Amino acid sequence: MKALLPLSLLFMAGAQATPIAMPDQSQLKVPGVAAAPQFVPPAESTIPDNAFGKLVREGHALFVDTRRLMPDAVGNGMNCSNCHLDQGRMAHSAPLWGAYPMYPAYRKKNDKVNTFAERIQGCFQFSMNGKPPAADSPQMTALSVYAYWLSTQAPTAVELAGRGYPEVPQPAQGYDFKRGQQVYAEQCAICHGANGEGQKVAGEYVMPPLWGNDSYNWGAGMHRINTAASFIKYNMPLGRPGSLSDQQAWDVAAWVNRHERPQDPRLVEGSVEKTRLKFHANDGVNLYGQKVNGVLIGQGSTR
Template sequence: MKSVIVALITFNIISMACATEIVEPTAPPKIPNPTQNQAPTFLPPAEETLPDNAFGRLVQQGHAIFVDTKANASEFVGNGLNCTNCHLEQGRKADSAPLWGAYTMYPAYRKKNDKVNTYAERLQGCFQFSMNGKPPPADSQVISALTAYSYWLATGAPTGQELPGRSYPEIPEPTGGFDLAKGKAIYARQCSVCHGDEGEGQKAGGDYVFPPLWGKDSFNWGAGMHRINTAAGFIKSNMPLGKGGTLSTDEAWHVAAYMNSHERPKDPRMIAGSVEQTRLKFHANDGVNLYGQKVNGVIVGQGTE
């Protein structure tokens, strides 16, 4: 029952960045055919093109890790999220940082760690920040399988070109800035039915079927989604679930700011327990964010346990 629930529901959910020996599912989950809401210039391959050989099995394993990361990469996951929560439709959906748009852009310089990153290092960062876990070794089966899945989804995509839909859209900040009170009202009206009144998510048994947006089981303060501008672009295009594009640009900013005004796991790069030093080094020039800022009289960024 667990695998059926996860396979059916994580196909579409968010929101909002395994043991060393992987246990391969007895019946690998089916990889869906392309949907119709992809960027017009590129469609990832259909399932029937996947070869029945060692490569195809590795791709299937990567798909299994991607959609049920907690179960299939548990050693490296520290929260309640799966990769597909931020990369919707199992890494296929345009304007949701699809894998086919990411794979062909690496190696690439990243300001976040001030160096040229390989694709393996990019995946490692997702585990460290979005999954609030620890990076799998670059030569691990987990990274190999996720890389194979990404490579296969990018079949036929041009290398080094920013395809339409490859990331989250950039949308302008509201005139006069974001408003947390408006964001709270929008959240209650549009988001709480899936993600809970307190951003706690929803579970079926012991597994999240709608992910937590803040608190101990959500992404940490180092994840890209903690940036309000990043979260706003994701929300504008993809939320509410199944109704992406229905919120205005201003509404997306307001609700993203409200989401990211709450406490979450600490930034694993925190310097000597100091929010201020960590803010100055890692957050002061990292998009629009509330890390180290005072919200409702409290400095956020200390982290949850």
């Protein structure tokens, strides 16, 4: 049997392997999360040495290095693994094994029953601010196969413990931008930059930008303060999940999402207000189309 390239080394079919450092986050624990039996995705050693295994590895490569390997589909500085930590494995970080078995499913966002491929296309359109690849494209096939493999032996249509981002109810005090700015400066800026610009090494992002042209756009689920607060509470700061209080998570999520980012690609007739009414008015807690300190939020980033 020929040697297989570890998933910690990224590769492109037909090209030389390019080492990509992928920290093992599988042992991170979230304080305060009730213990519950959790699904365990298969080990890398179980990937078969055949055509299926090749697609699993290609899908993994695309998942962790999306921006570089799919430049025509990604319009910002994000990779799939920025929102789905530990290469799509981590519980409470929207793991792929918690998503794949739940599709097809109805989504209020586009008011239709979506296949898993269509759900990924939505990620490219909004979180990646790009152009979704065709459902039958080789890249989409590889990404779907990787998600399928991570879901090996997971039950179908069963909400597994650790799926998605656990809800963090809005605190009685609501959210506060000044408190959020302080939390950001103390806990987040070291990785994401003082101005949310992220960090680059050799021209490639190693820490994702949180606002500005290279971040998720105004249509991404993460623009909702409640969604961002949930992700932050259970996953950030990296290596110390659960170390922030609910209040701190909400405050810093509000601070991040008060900054401009790429426009919602669903912009209605060039109008922020019409877009707000159609897509944002009943979409969780968000600032799109509102005024903060006299400035209209949702006009789109300019840097």
